[in-house]
Amino acid sequence: MAVFANLADKLQATFKKLTGKGRLSEADINEAMREIRLALLEADVSYKVVKDFVARIKEKALGADVLESLSPGQQVIKIVHEELTALMGPEQAKINISSHPPTVVMMVGLQGSGKTTSSAKIANLMKKQGRRPLLVAADIYRPAAIKQLQVLGENAEIPVFSLDGCNDPVRIAKESLAHARTHGNDFVFIDTAGRLHVNEELMAELKNIKAEVNPSEILLVVDAMAGQDAVNVAEAFHADLGITGLVLTKLDGDTRGGAALSVKAVTGQPIKFVGQGEKLDAIEPFYPDRLSSRILGMGDVLTLIEKAQIAVDEKKALEMEAKIRNASFTFEDFLDQLEQMKKMGDIQDIISMMPGNIGKQLKNIQVDEKEFSRMEAIIQSMTKEERIKPDMINASRKRRIAQGSGTQVQDVNRLLKKFAETQKMMKMASNQAAAMGKKGKKKGMFKLPF
Amino acid sequence: MGFFQNLKNGVSKTRQNLGDKVMGVFTLGRRIDEELFEELEEGLIQADVGVKTSLELVEKLRSLAKEKKVKEAAELKELLKQEIIAILSAGEENGFMPQKGILQVYMVTGVNGAGKTTTIGKMADRFQKEGLKVMLAAADTFRAAAIDQLAVWAERAKVPIIRHQEGADPGAVVFDACKAAQARGIDLLLIDTAGRLQNKTNLMNELGKIGRIVGRELPEAKKDFLLVLDAGTGQNAISQAQLFKEVVPLNGLILTKLDGTAKGGVIIGIKNELQIPVKWIGVGEASEDLQPFSSADFVQALFN
Structure with a gap:
């Protein structure tokens, strides 16, 4: 691209x-x-x-x-x-809760940024936390916007307040508060109409709603795919309304999401939620480190470096490399590797974090964590000699190993096969590493942990 | 001319922004130096033109300046204008407007919130008023109340709508719509599809299937597969255009929401990298604010 x-x-x-x-x-x-x-x-x-x-x-x-x-x-x-x-940052900024319920949250933003969906998602999240949210349909302009919120409310079993035929969003907002008080709703989410930040008339309408309902939160909903203009939009909304937080939507796409950094920088307000899909529960708290990796486009290479630094013993890694080079890699070493990898956390995560070709090549390898414990058990049931010379493992030894590890002979066979494959793969990897090493110093480069 | 004035008003904000940044560089009498080119590159990037295309444009301008021995910044302005027009107008075709008596299908696609349904509503209104027989197909059976939203537009524009229930197979809606359009001698069939992010493989495959149904059921019809693009979108628009193009024979863009401060400069990058032209632009709330795109007018309005 x-x-x-x-x-x-x-x-x-x-x-x-x-x-x-x-x-x-x-x-x-x-x-x-x-x-x-x-x-x-x-x-x-x-x-x-x-x-x-x-x-x-x-x-x-x-x-x-x-x-x-x-x-x-x-x-x-x-x-x-x-x-x-x-x-x-900061991480996971919480929603401001009013000391005088209901807590009023105004959702604002451009057309198509995802206000209605986000309103329903956050309300649903609150409901799961034991709150009693009320959704308020204050978008009187877009055809069927009210119906959309009603359908979402129905799916989430959250009541939706609307005034049929009323074309005054300020009145809708005002009456929704009275409704919330009499119906025991402690959270009110006002879904306002999408508007351009340069539309003075509609921005004034938002100011009027704000004055009427005195919200604890005004969340600006921002499309993660937004371009350079995101700063102008955020600046204008913030200047007019004093937003208190940001909701970043459509981050489940392949956008790098740089707009998030822009809007955070110009408003100084925290990103409180991240929309990750079309389903009602596809909303997450914000993790600044994940997004900064994404914006940099580095496949979490840093996390990998950090994890590797902690878990892999430098000296052992060197020994291992030597072993891979001369193909003297044994089940003993395999066991070592398994343990180290377990220390590093979820294997699939680590693989996906590897930058460039390595990650791509290994992405399709399915890793089952349980499989790892089974492998460990099997190796531990082998004798020292067997671990060093797997070729000597005949049918009767296989039966013994299977019994000792509480597995089947087929499992033992599978591991032996896998081990042979791993050896092959490592030879390939080491050839690659050698080719790379020729070009320059390898100092500091991450070494494959297996 | 009314049309030109409208366009100019509509893109005036775009012009202001791209203009401010880019034109500010061309101060009268300024000498051409490395700093100027760097500022120019930045201006283009700020207009969402994208790093790659911006670098290419500036590189080209640099060699042109040397070749033609350009001394003054103002002369560069004309050259830049020509370069952008050249990119946008390459392979531009005329006469893509729907006509009476010929079935034309617009299949409208895009990511969530780009403005598909609204654009279709405006088109329906516009072409119905021009005397065409328009029909809508509500193939966004996924988003809550999307069908209702389109139905409101159908009512406003007084055009028929083919709809199934929410959650129905969009392929079936499109199939019915194709049959109905043929049977009723429709001039323009507008198909609204559900918003989908371009990296959702299943949804993209579904879109491909809908596209194939249109192709199979209406082999004789003129077909446009249009991607609706929010002018506020950044470089992700290129990925959108690229991946939508992989599942449907995308042959045009509709650039919406140009009445804000968004610059929409990414269309230059899309045209440059993927050869997909902009066919329509949306510059306001009213139906008349949806206008055919002309690169010459667009760049003219952008720079004057």
Whole structure:
């Protein structure tokens, strides 16, 4: 798709040139900054925001110590990632609850940003937390908008307040509050009509609703696919209404979601919810680190680096590499690897986090965590000798191993086959690594844990 | 001319933004230097033109400036205009408007919230008033009340609508609509489809199926597969155009919500990378605000 579709690869290429150690030099940083600037722009982060951000990063990165285990490039990524995350935080900002119920939440935004769906989703979330929400249909303009909210309310078993034939959203909002009080609803979600931020008449209408209902929250609903204009929209809504939070929608698409960073930066208000699909429960709290990885387009490479640093014993990794090289990898080592991988967390997650080709190649390998414990049991039922020379495992040994590990002979066979395959795969991987290693220093590159 | 004025008003905001950024660079008498090109690149990116296309445009301008020995920034403006027009108008076809007596199908697709249903409503109103026999097909059977929304438009525009129940098979709706359009001698059949994000494989496959039904049932009809694009969309629009094109023979864009401050510059990138032209633009709330797109007028309005 885009030139920087795979920023990770791009950055890797840039950082190969950076072999300096100790401290980050200005040259290191300048080189990296251009790529990062373009990557952020390509991810639809506002130009203004990118400019400020890059300047800040530069200052931070200059002269920063390079951690022992990281390359200068990785160090820069780490700083960028941390800053991005900090800029988008805080994590999981909670909804403001009024001390005088009902808590009133106004949902505002452009046409098509997802206000009606988000209203129903958040109300549904509140309902699950034991609240008694009321949905208010205040979009009198779009045909069937009220009906849409009614259908969603019906599906979620949440009452929907509407005034038939009333074309005054301020009155609808006002009367909905009275309705909520008499019906014991402690949360009121007002679904307002979508409007352009430059439409003064409709913006005035929102101000009037706000004055009438005194909301605890005014949530601006922002489409994650929005482009450079997102800042203008957010600025205008914030200036007119004083929004208290953001809802980011349609993040289940393939957008990089840079608009989120823009709107956060210009309003200073927290992202409170993230819409992830069309179903009612497809709403999540916001995780700044996930989104900053996504905006950078780095396949969570940082998380992988961190996890790997913690779990993989450097020395063991080196030994392992040597073993893979001369194909002396045994079941003993396999067992070791299994344990290390377990320490790193969910295998599938880790595979999906690997950048570039590795992730792509391994993506289709199905990993069953239970299968791992079974494998462990089988290996533990082998004798030391068997573990080193699996070829010696004949039918009677297989029966013994199966009995010892509480499995079937077929399971043992399967593991033996898998082991042979793994050996083959590792040979391939090590050849690849060797080819890569020729081009430059490998110091700091992540080593495959198996 | 009324049309041109309308377009100009409609894109005036677009113009202001793209204009402010890009035109600000062309201050009178300014000399051409590296800084100018960099500012230009930034201006284009800020108009959502996208990094790749912006870099390409600036690169081209750079070599043109050298080649033609351009000294003043103002001269560059004309060159940039020509470049953008060249991209947008490449392969532009005339006469795509629906006509009486020929069945034309518009299958309208797009992501959620782009403005498909509203666009169809406006088209129905417009072409009904122009004397065409219009029919609507409510193939968004998924979103709550989408059918009702389209039905309201059908009533307003006084045109027939083919609808099933919510949750029904959209393919069946489209099949019925194709049959009905033929039987009743319809000039323009407008098919509303459910919004879907382009990375949802199942939904995209479903769309492909609907498209094939149209092709199979109405082999003689003129068919346009249109992607509705919110002018506020950033670079994801390119992915949208690309992936929708993979499942239906996409041959045009409808750029909506140009009456805000959104720049819609991504259409330049889409045309440049995927050769999909914009056919219609939406510049306001009224039915008349949906207008055929003309690249020459668009760029003219953008720069003057």
